[in-house]
Amino acid sequence: MSDAINELRAEVPLPQEGFEVVYQRPHSLNDTQFTYCPGCQHGQVHLCIAEAIDELEIKDRMIGMAPVGCSVFAYWFFDFDFISCPHGRAPAVATGIKRADPEAIVLSYQGDGDLASIGAAEIVHAANRGEQITVVFINNAIYGMTGGQMAPTSLEGMVTSTSPRGRDVSIAGKPIHVVEMLSTLSGVAYAERTTAHDPKGLIKTKKAIKKAFEYQMEGLGFTIVEVLCGCAINTRRTPKDSAAWVGEEMNKVFQVGVFKDIKEEG
Amino acid sequence: MSQMTAEAMKDDLAWLPKGRQLMKGNHAVCAGAIRAGCTAYFGYPITPQNEAIEYMSGALLDVPNGIFLQGESEVASINMVMGAAAAGRRVMTSSSSPGISLKQEGISYIAMMELPMLVMNVVRCGPGLGNIAPHQGDYFQAVKGGGHGDYRLITLAPASVHEMAEHAHLGFELACKWRNPAMILTDGVIGQMMEPVDLDAIPVVDWKKPDWAMGVNRTGRKPNLVTSIWLDPEDMAQKHLEIIDKYERLKAAEVRFEEYMCDDAEVLCVAYGSVSRAVMGTVRKLREEGMKIGLLRPITLWPYPYATLRELAKKVKSVVTYEMSWGQMIEDVALATRLNPVPLHFVPRHGGLTFNPNDVETPLRAIYANPQNSDTLWEIS
Amino acid sequence: MLHEMIFAGFGGQGILTMGQIVSYGAVDNNLETSWIPSYGPESRGGTSNCTVMISDERIASPMTAAPSAIIVMNEPSFTKFVPKLKPGGVCVANRDLVTSDTDRDDVEIIWVEANLEAKALGNLMTAGNIALGALNERVGFVADKAIEDGLGHVFSGKKAKLIPLNMQAYQLGKDLARKG
Structure with missing residues (x-):
């Protein structure tokens, strides 16, 4: 990343004889430092994805879709092929890629504005067609990159820069429940909602993402993992309070759990 | 075999x-x-x-x-x-x-x-x-x-x-x-x-995945990236210059057009696509009457045959553009002829009406008789 | 030699197919041709029509304001296209559905009772091919073989059994035109 970071790194003593590596950066991430804000869980979710890919040994087959939103530069961090997609269109681009290259394992990484608002049509139809792709859907209930505007997933009464008196559901409707909605479609093989605000949630998130990739590798259909995250900066909270808010307030509105698992259905 | x-x-x-x-x-x-x-x-x-x-x-x-x-x-x-x-x-x-x-x-x-x-x-x-x-x-x-x-x-x-x-x-x-x-x-x-x-x-092409593509030769190479975002204006400027340079080389190499009976033409018609067919029929007919009329048909609209049009326009008394529009390609004709002004005429069809040979011929006869024919004369306004 | 033809009637009379028979046949016999269905305002007013060009050299305009030959299968087509016919042009008109007449004496009108003749053959849909036979007998825009080739393209698979009847209708049209 920057020279300063590389200098710092050079000062860290290398492992010496008698030491063994017990934890290291996943191979699917490169050595670029995350640029996400304090209190943001994009980095943790990237890590979950990278670890799942490493464990499944599918790095060479991976092709990623970067969305428009805070993770627009996701390809700075992942060490495999990436394409940056127009806002909301990642599932359509992923459709083109996967059909052109069925050997690829395709990851569409999208936020709530991208997926649930401007890209609602693309996600619904990709899911309904049963596209063999894995969508990791970051739901932080707000537009992060553009500076805290109301998202389709913003909670009732939630103050944002475009709902200064709180989200009025008589004007803007209630928050949209993506995985519940998509789980009704026959093309969907796996749909789970997890949370990234605490270690327990992250462990489940990684498991869910790994399962989704496995289902894609088996050709079972469309897979999506919705991950509840916090946006500390735009909700004017400390990272700690933001995580707590996800665990308490967001969790009340967005239930975590598996909404569709084609294998469980038999 | x-x-x-x-x-x-x-x-x-x-x-x-x-x-x-x-x-x-x-x-x-x-x-x-x-x-x-x-x-x-x-x-x-x-x-x-x-x-x-x-x-x-x-x-x-x-x-x-x-x-x-x-x-x-x-x-x-x-x-x-x-x-x-x-x-x-x-x-x-x-x-x-x-x-x-x-x-x-x-x-x-x-x-x-x-x-x-x-x-x-x-x-x-x-x-x-x-x-x-x-x-x-x-x-x-x-x-x-x-x-x-x-x-x-x-x-x-x-x-x-x-x-x-x-x-x-x-x-x-x-x-x-x-x-x-x-x-x-x-x-x-x-x-x-x-x-x-x-x-x-039509040649048969056995197309192979190029080196820059996603998923090509999967192992042992650096990730391929396809993107349209360069956040740093310096980087973006560099990218722009590369593409501008590409466009300049493309313009020099790939212009395509058809000249039809242009050699001794006194009136040059310009039309593309389906409209050029109607114009070509009329040019052919009026040539049989001895009228010196030619047709330039751009095949590539970008890159546009500016240079060819400029040279042809030097030798004629007027240029007539036929278009099924309110006036679009005529602006490129004007760009091409800006250094050696020649009367430009514009003959449109509107609303989805197509050119019948009569719609081409009647104004063309008037322009041939009078290069300044005011009914069709076009100016940048 | 350029033949600029318009075939017109109302929808369901097989007008567009009639034009395609001629164009398909022309291609099989190494002629240049174009077929274009009526478009926009041209398709309104009770006529369905197509323009067919046949030539031994590159065809310029696929559309014409003054056809050299026309087939009109109903009244609106007659009143619309006969005035456009080139001087010396030929028109085959369906007497059964055209009641009016024309003042023009610089064109040739061949009247054919296409509907009645087609019914006599046992299939009203052959009326168009009767008219086609009459026009080709008078104008000779393609060889008879080209019509048979064209029918082969339009009536393929299960429909191929319709070819003999349609050729019969075409021949009948030729005979009628010869007798005047």
């Missing part, structure tokens, strides 16, 4: 469009594309190009590794095209004016990503929903950009059904050579018309 192998090969190629056939333009473009190595099509129904999506929906089932998908919208379709192009396929889409407007977002991204792909616009009359009759009102959109940002589409204007097939091949060749999207700009006259097509004259 043994007889059996030859037989097997023959069967293997049953999917390949071939022979001399009477075809609709909308079919010919697809047949030509498949010969040129197109294995993927994504589109959405809209009149008057439905024959294209319908043809591909069947034909691509038989093409080895063929992909056909009817997208949920034009917006989705162009993004599917983006994905397949990024994955190294020769991929096309087709639509008509309102649908092409919806595709512009994706086309802008594709241009900046420097992905090759082919899009056909069977132009209908606009603005808005307009009607489904032939028109040329999307000229500016095609040749001056279309979506947001600076970019150009390689734009081809077929004037016959055979050229529809030929231009599908040419479009893919130029798009891949220059890594730039290409557009076939046509209308319902050429799209719906049937004419003989010599498919055997």
Whole structure:
């Protein structure tokens, strides 16, 4: 990343004889430092994805879709092929890629504005067609990159820069429940909602993402993992309070759990 | 090669469009594309190009590794095209004016990503929903950009059904050579018309995934990135300069046009696509009467044959532009002739009305008799 | 030699197919041709029509304001296209559905009772091919073999059994035109 970071790194003593590596950066991430804000869980979710890919040994087959939103530069961090997609269109681009290259394992990484608002049509139809792709859907209930505007997933009464008196559901409707909605479609093989605000949630998130990739590798259909995250900066909270808010307030509105698992259905 | 192998090969190629056939333009473009190595099509129904999506929906089932998908919208379709192009396929889409407007977002991204792909616009009359009759009102959109940002589409204007097939091949060749999207700009006259097509004259291309593509040679290389974002203005400026340089080389190398009886012409007609057919018929007829009239038919609308037009215009008394629009290509004619002013005339057809030979001939006789004929004289205003 | 032809009638009379028979046949016999269906305002007013060009050299305009030969299968087509016919042009008109007449004496009108003759053959849909036979007998825009070839393209597969009847209708049209 920057020279300063590389200098710092050079000062860290290398492992010496008698030491063994017990934890290291996943191979699917490169050595670029995350640029996400304090209190943001994009980095943790990237890590979950990278670890799942490493464990499944599918790095060479991976092709990623970067969305428009805070993770627009996701390809700075992942060490495999990436394409940056127009806002909301990642599932359509992923459709083109996967059909052109069925050997690829395709990851569409999208936020709530991208997926649930401007890209609602693309996600619904990709899911309904049963596209063999894995969508990791970051739901932080707000537009992060553009500076805290109301998202389709913003909670009732939630103050944002475009709902200064709180989200009025008589004007803007209630928050949209993506995985519940998509789980009704026959093309969907796996749909789970997890949370990234605490270690327990992250462990489940990684498991869910790994399962989704496995289902894609088996050709079972469309897979999506919705991950509840916090946006500390735009909700004017400390990272700690933001995580707590996800665990308490967001969790009340967005239930975590598996909404569709084609294998469980038999 | 043994007889059996030859037989097997023959069967293997049953999917390949071939022979001399009477075809609709909308079919010919697809047949030509498949010969040129197109294995993927994504589109959405809209009149008057439905024959294209319908043809591909069947034909691509038989093409080895063929992909056909009817997208949920034009917006989705162009993004599917983006994905397949990024994955190294020769991929096309087709639509008509309102649908092409919806595709512009994706086309802008594709241009900046420097992905090759082919899009056909069977132009209908606009603005808005307009009607489904032939028109040329999307000229500016095609040749001056279309979506947001600076970019150009390689734009081809077929004037016959055979050229529809030929231009599908040419479009893919130029798009891949220059890594730039290409557009076939046509209308319902050429799209719906049937004419003989010599498919055997269209080269057969066995397209291979290029090195820059997603997923190519998967192991032991650095990640390939396809993007249209360069956040640092310095980096973006560098990227712009590279593309500008590419466009300059493209302009120098790829201009295509047809000159028809221009050598001793006193009046030069300029028309493209279906309109050029009506004009050519009239030029032929009036030549038989001894009138010295020629036709310049741009085949590439971008890059535009400015230099040729400039030289031809030096030798004539007036230049007449025929267009089914409110006046678009005429501005490029004016650009081409700006240094040696010659009377410019503009003869339009509106509302989706096409040019009958009479619509060409009557004003042409008046202009031939009087290069300053005020009824058709056009000036930048 | 350039033949600029318009075939017109109402929808359901097989007008567009009639034009395609001629164009398909022309291609099989190495002629240049174009077929274009009526478009926009041209398609309104009770006529369905197509323009067919046949030539031994490159065809310029696929549309014409002054056809050299026309087939009109109903009244609106007659009143619309006969005035456009080139001086010296030929018109085959369906007497059964055209009641009016023309003042023009610089064109040739061949009247054929196409509907009645087709019914006599046992299939009203052959009326168009009767008219086609009459026009080709008078104008000779393609060889008879080209019509048979063209029918082969339009009536393929299961429909191929219709070819003999349609050729019979075409021959009948030729005979009627010869007798005047």
